[in-house]
Amino acid sequence: MMSRLLSLRDSREATARTARRSAWWQRALPRGQSLVTAIPYGWLLLFFLVPFLFVLQISFSDVEIASPPYRALLSRAEDVVSLVLNFGNYRYIFGDPLYFDAYLSSLYMAGVTTLICLVVGYPIAYTIARAPEAKRNTLLMLVMLPFWTSFLVRVYAWMGILDNEGLLNQALLSLGLIGEPLQLMHTQLSVQIVMVYAYLPFMILPLFSNLVKLDGRLLEASADLGCRPWQTFLRVTLPLSKNGVIAGSMLVFIPAVGEFVIPELVGTPESLMIGKVLWMEFFDNNNWPMAASVTIVMVALLIAPIVYLHKREEKALARAAQR
Amino acid sequence: MRQRMFNVIAAGVLAAAAVPAFANGKVLNIYNWSDYIAPDTVKNFEKETGIKVRYDVYDSNEVLQAKILTGRSGYDIVVPTNAFLAKQIKAGVYQPLNKAKLANYKNLDPEVLAQATKFDPNNAYAVPYFYGINTLAINAGKVKAALGSTPLPANEWDLLFKPEYVSKLKSCGVSVLDSPAEALPIAAHYLGKNPNSNADADWQASANLFKQIRPYITRFSSSGYINELANGSLCLVLGYGGDLNIAKRRAEEAKNGQVLRVLAPKSGVMLWMDSMAIPKDAENVDNALAFINYVMRPEVAAANAKAVSYATPNKAAKSQIENKFLYDASIYPTAEIQQKSFIQLPLEAKTQRLQTRLWTEVKTRK
Numbered sequence: 001m002m003s004r005l006l007s008l009r010d011s012r013e014a015t016a017r018t019a020r021r022s023a024w025w026q027r028a029l030p031r032g033q034s035l036v037t038a039i040p041y042g043w044l045l046l047f048f049l050v051p052f053l054f055v056l057q058i059s060f061s062d063v064e065i066a067s068p069p070y071r072a073l074l075s076r077a078e079d080v081v082s083l084v085l086n087f088g089n090y091r092y093i094f095g096d097p098l099y100f101d102a103y104l105s106s107l108y109m110a111g112v113t114t115l116i117c118l119v120v121g122y123p124i125a126y127t128i129a130r131a132p133e134a135k136r137n138t139l140l141m142l143v144m145l146p147f148w149t150s151f152l153v154r155v156y157a158w159m160g161i162l163d164n165e166g167l168l169n170q171a172l173l174s175l176g177l178i179g180e181p182l183q184l185m186h187t188q189l190s191v192q193i194v195m196v197y198a199y200l201p202f203m204i205l206p207l208f209s210n211l212v213k214l215d216g217r218l219l220e221a222s223a224d225l226g227c228r229p230w231q232t233f234l235r236v237t238l239p240l241s242k243n244g245v246i247a248g249s250m251l252v253f254i255p256a257v258g259e260f261v262i263p264e265l266v267g268t269p270e271s272l273m274i275g276k277v278l279w280m281e282f283f284d285n286n287n288w289p290m291a292a293s294v295t296i297v298m299v300a301l302l303i304a305p306i307v308y309l310h311k312r313e314e315k316a317l318a319r320a321a322q323r
Numbered sequence: 324m325r326q327r328m329f330n331v332i333a334a335g336v337l338a339a340a341a342v343p344a345f346a347n348g349k350v351l352n353i354y355n356w357s358d359y360i361a362p363d364t365v366k367n368f369e370k371e372t373g374i375k376v377r378y379d380v381y382d383s384n385e386v387l388q389a390k391i392l393t394g395r396s397g398y399d400i401v402v403p404t405n406a407f408l409a410k411q412i413k414a415g416v417y418q419p420l421n422k423a424k425l426a427n428y429k430n431l432d433p434e435v436l437a438q439a440t441k442f443d444p445n446n447a448y449a450v451p452y453f454y455g456i457n458t459l460a461i462n463a464g465k466v467k468a469a470l471g472s473t474p475l476p477a478n479e480w481d482l483l484f485k486p487e488y489v490s491k492l493k494s495c496g497v498s499v500l501d502s503p504a505e506a507l508p509i510a511a512h513y514l515g516k517n518p519n520s521n522a523d524a525d526w527q528a529s530a531n532l533f534k535q536i537r538p539y540i541t542r543f544s545s546s547g548y549i550n551e552l553a554n555g556s557l558c559l560v561l562g563y564g565g566d567l568n569i570a571k572r573r574a575e576e577a578k579n580g581q582v583l584r585v586l587a588p589k590s591g592v593m594l595w596m597d598s599m600a601i602p603k604d605a606e607n608v609d610n611a612l613a614f615i616n617y618v619m620r621p622e623v624a625a626a627n628a629k630a631v632s633y634a635t636p637n638k639a640a641k642s643q644i645e646n647k648f649l650y651d652a653s654i655y656p657t658a659e660i661q662q663k664s665f666i667q668l669p670l671e672a673k674t675q676r677l678q679t680r681l682w683t684e685v686k687t688r689k
Contacts, residue, residue, distance in 0.1 A: 063672050067392045067416045098683060164556075269501075269543045269686040283385035284503060284679045286392070287672070 052299070059292035060085045070288045089293035099277065099294065103301060106274040109263075110256035113195045117203040117252050118245065120196065125207035125244075126237075129214065140208070143201050151198065155265050158194045159185065162266065190266040199256055203248040210244025211237075246309060254302055274298055349374045351610040354390075354398040356597065357382050358569075359453070361623075361630035368617050374610050382546060383502075391416050395604055399611040402452055402597045406504070406667040409442035413669075417448045417600045424612040425450070427619035430639035439596060442668060449598035450615050451636040453628070456656055456664070457505060457593040459483060460567035460585045465495040465558040479588040480513050482559055486536055493539040495558035498551065501543035503682030504675070506533070506561065508667060509593050518593070518665045521674045530681035537685055549573070555581045564592075564653050568632040587652035591663030594656070596636075 061070040075082055093099045128139045146154060161167045162184040169181040184190055214237065222232040238245075260275030267273075274294065281291035349372075353365075357380040365376050379398070381387050384407045390396045391403075391411055403411060411417060422428055428450070435454065436446050443449045459479060466475075466482075469491045475482070482488045489497060500506050508518035510529035517525060542548065542557065549566050551557045553573040560567060564585065571583040599618075601611045617623060624637035625644050632648065634655045635641070641649060648654055656664065670678070683689075 065410060065414050067394050067414050069392045069414065096680075098680070270688060272683065272687050280679050280683070283383070283389060285672070285676050286385070286388060287676065 055292045055295055058289055059089055059296050060087070061289040061292075062086050062088075063287050063289060068288065069286055086289065089290050090297075092290065093293055093297055098272070099274075099297075102272045102274045102277045103298070105271060106257050106259075107301070109191065109195065109273060110253050110259075112192065113199055113256045114203075114249050114253045116192070116196045117200050118249060121200055121203035121207060121248065122245075125204045125211055128204075128208050129211035136212075140205075143204050146201070152261065154198070155194060155262060158190075158197065159266060162190050162193070185266060186268050188268065188271060191263050191268075191271070194262050194266050195256060195259060198262065199252040202251040202255075206247040206251060207241065207244040210241050210247070214240055250306070250309075257302060258298065349607075349610060350377065351375070351400070351607050351614055352377045352379075352398045353400045353614065354379050354381060354387065354396070355400070355402045356380060359402070359597075359631055361626040364618065364623060364627060367623075368614060371617075372610075372613060374613065376614070391602060396602060398602060399605040399607045400599050400601060400614060402599050403449075404667075405439075405442045405596050405598075406669045408449055408598055408600065410669040411600075412443060412448050416603055418603045418605070418608070419447045420450065420601065420615075421612060424609070425616050425619070427616050430619050430621055430624070430637050432636050432638040435596075435636040438666070439598065441666065443598065449600040450619070451596055451598045452618070453631065453633040454594065454596040454636060455633040456564040456587070456653065457500065457509060457561070457595065458564050458567065458586055458588065458653060460552060460560045460562065460570065460583055462495065462552070462555060462558040463582045463584050464580075465555070466492060469495050469558065478590050479586045480509075480590060483561060484510065484513050484532060484536060486539070489536050489539040489559070492559045493541060496542065496551070496556050497540050498542035498544050498548040498557050498560045498562070499533075499540050500561055500563075501545045503678040504667070505545075505593075507678050507682060508665070509561070512591060512593070512665055519668045519670065521671050523674075523677055526674065526677055526681055530685055533682075533685045534688075537688055543686060552583065553577065553581065554579065565631055565633040568651075568653060572632075585651075585653035587656055587660055589660060589663070591660060591665065592656060594661065594664045594666045596666070 057073055058070055061073060063069060064071045071084075073083055073085065075084065124143075128136060128143070131139055159166070163169070164181040164183070164185065166185070168184065169178075172178045173181065218236055218240070219232055222236045223229075227235065258275050258278075259273065260279060263271060263273050263276065264279075278291055278294050278298075281287050281294055351374050353376060355378065359380070365378050368374070369376055384404050387401060387403055388407055388411065390398075391401060392414060394416070431451065435451055438454075439446055439449070439451050459482060461482065470488065471491075473488070473491075476485070476488060482492070483497070483499075507526060507529045510532045511518045511520065511525055514528055514532060516528060520526070542551070544551075545562075546566070548557060548560050548562055549570045550573075552560050552562075552567070552570040554577075555574075560570075567583075567585045571585055574581040574583050599615050601608060605611060618627065619637060621637060621639040621643060624635050624640035628635040628637075628640060628644055629648065632654055635644070652660060
C-alpha cells in the first residue's frame with residue numbers, strides 16, 4: 001500500500017516535472033505548427049537547395065581532365081586556402097547568340113504548349129468536375145491511364161503514328177485525301193503535338209481539383225441575375241478558377257522548358273532547345289562547369305515569373321484581408 | 324488493373340531481394356556497347372566459372388564517359404574508344420592490368436597492340452576488343468538511278484562531299500552520323516587537313532564543307548539509320564562499318580530487293596578501336612581479369628567477331644573466321660587503306676568545344 005502511494009506521488013511529481021519541462025520546451029522551441037511545416041522545408045532544403053548549391057558551385061569552376069572533370073573551387077597550398085571563381089562560363093553564355101536563341105526557342109515552345117494545354121485541358125477538366133460523382137472517378141482514371149505506360153514508349157507510339165509510313169499517313173492515303181505521305185515526323189509540328197499530349201494531364205488535374213470545388217449556386221445566382229452562360233463563365237467561373245489555371249500552367253510550363261527527349265526523338269535538326277544545349281555541354285564537350293552555368297541561367301529564367309506571381313498572390317490576399 | 328499492380332509490386336520486391344544475393348556471390352559487372360558480343364558468350368562464361376555477370380549496355384562514348392568520370396560507376400569492365408580511353412587514362416580512372424593473369428594476351432595481334440599504344444602507352448591499361456571503321460554505305464540500285472548517266476566517282480567520298488553527287492541523292496535519303504567528333508574529322512581528312520588538328524581554321528574549313536552539302540542531308544542519325552538503310556528509305560549513309568554491314572545483312576535476309584554496298588574508300592577512312600579497361604574503383608578485379616582472359620580465347624573471339632561483324636585484334640582467332648569476313652575491306656580494311664586512314668587522338672578542350680559549336684551551326688543551318 002505504502003509503495004503504491006509512493007509510486008503515485010512519484011508519478012505525480014514526474015508529471016509536474018514534465019509539465020515544467022514542457023513549458024520550458026515550449027518557450028525554447030518553435031510551436032508544433034512550425035515543426036510540421038519544417039518537414040516540407042527540410043525536404044526542399046535537402047533535395048532542392050543543396051543540389052542547387054552544388055550546381056552553382058560547379059558553374060564557377062573550370063574544366064579539368066580528372067574525375068570528376070572540373071577543378072575544385074577551394075584549393076589548399078600549405079596554410080593558404082584560395083578560392084578561385086571562374087565567371088568565364090557566364091560570359092560565354094551571354095556572348096554567344098546560340099544560348100540566347102536556344103533559351104528563346106525553349107520558352108516559346110513551352111509557352112505555346114502551355115497555352116494549347118490550357119485551351120484543350122480546361123473544357124476537359126470542367127466536364128469531369130461537373131460530371132456525376134459516380135462517373136468522375138472513371139473519367140479521372142482515363143486521364144491518368146497513360147501514366148501506366150513508360151513515357152518513352154508513348155513517345156515511340158507517336159513516332160509510329162506520325163511517321164511517313166505511319167498510321168496517320170496510311171489512313172489519309174487509303175482514304176484518298178492525300179497523294180503522297182505528309183512530312184509530319186521531324187518537324188516543329190510533331191514536337192508540338194507530342195509535347196501537348198505529354199503535358200496535358202498536368203494541366204487537367206490541378207484544374208479539376210479547383211473546378212470541382214466551384215459552388216454551383218454561384219452559377220445559378222449569376223444566371224438569375226441575367227448573365228448569359230458565356231458571361232457567367234468569364235465573370236464567375238474563370239476568375240474563381242484562377243489558382244487552378246496558374247497551378248496547371250506552372251506544372252506544364254516549367255518542365256516543358258527543359259524538355260529534351262521529345263525534340264530529340266521527333267524534332268528537326270534545325271530547332272535547338274536548351275535541353276539539347278545542356279546535353280551537348282555535358283556529354284559532347286564533357287564540360288560540367290558550362291552545363292552547370294546553362295542550368296543556373298535557366299533556373300533564374302524560370303524563378304523570375306514564379307516569384308512575380310507569388311508576390312501578386314500575396315498582395316491580393318493582403319487586399320482581401322483588409323476589406 | 325489490380326493484377327498489374329501486383330506484378331509491379333512483385334517485381335519490385337524481387338529486385339530488392341536480388342540485390343544482396345548479387346553483392347555476396349561471385350559477381351562481375353560489365354558495361355559494354357549494345358549488340359557487341361555473341362549471344363552466348365556471357366552465358367558460357369557464367370557456366371564455366373560460376374561467376375554471375377550483370378551485363379549493361381550503352382550506345383555512346385559520351386554516356387560512358389560521364390559515368391566513369393563521376394566515379395563509383397559500379398562496373399568492373401568498360402569498353403571505351405581510343406580518344407576517350409586516352410583522356411580517361413589521363414584522368415586516372417583506370418587501373419593498370421595485371422598481365423600475369425591474362426594468359427591469352429599472347430593471342431593478340433602485335434601490330435594492333437602497337438597501334439593501341441598511341442592512346443594507351445605501353446598497353447598498360449586496356450586490352451583491344453574490336454576495331455573498325457567509319458565509312459559510307461550506299462543502296463546500289465537507288466544511287467545508280469539517282470545519278471543517271473553519271474558514273475560513281477573514283478574517290479567514293481565525293482558521293483557525300485561533292486554537291487554535284489549528293490544533291491542528286493537527296494531524293495533517296497542521305498544520313499550522316501549525329502556527332503561532331505565522328506563526322507568533322509572525316510571532312511578534315513577529305514580536305515587533306517590533319518584530322519587531329521588543334522587549329523581552329525582546320526575545323527572551320529571542315530564545317531564549311533559540311534555546310535555546303537547541308538541542304539542535301541536529310542537525316543542526322545547515329546543508330547536509327549540501320550533500319551532505314553535496310554528498308555530502302557536511305558541511299559547514302561555515313562555510319563559505323565559494323566552497323567552498315569548489319570543493315571546490309573538485314574536487307575539480304577528480308578529479300579526486299581534492296582542491294583546495299585558498304586564502301587571502303589581507297590583514300591582512307593576513320594579507324595577506331597574499342598578496348599576493355601578496369602576502373603580504379605572496381606570491386607571484382609579478379610573476375611574482370613578472368614572475363615577479359617576468356618574473351619581472348621581464339622574460339623570465343625571468333626564467335627564474337629562473327630556476331631558483330633567488326634575486326635578482331637585476336638590473331639589466333641582468325642583461322643576460325645570465314646574468308647568472306649576477313650577479305651571484306653569494310654570489316655578488315657586492307658593495309659593499303661589503313662595506311663591512308665587516321666585514328667582519333669584526344670583533342671584540347673577548346674577544340675572539342677569549337678567542334679560542337681560548329682556542328683550545331685551545320686545542323687541548324689545558321
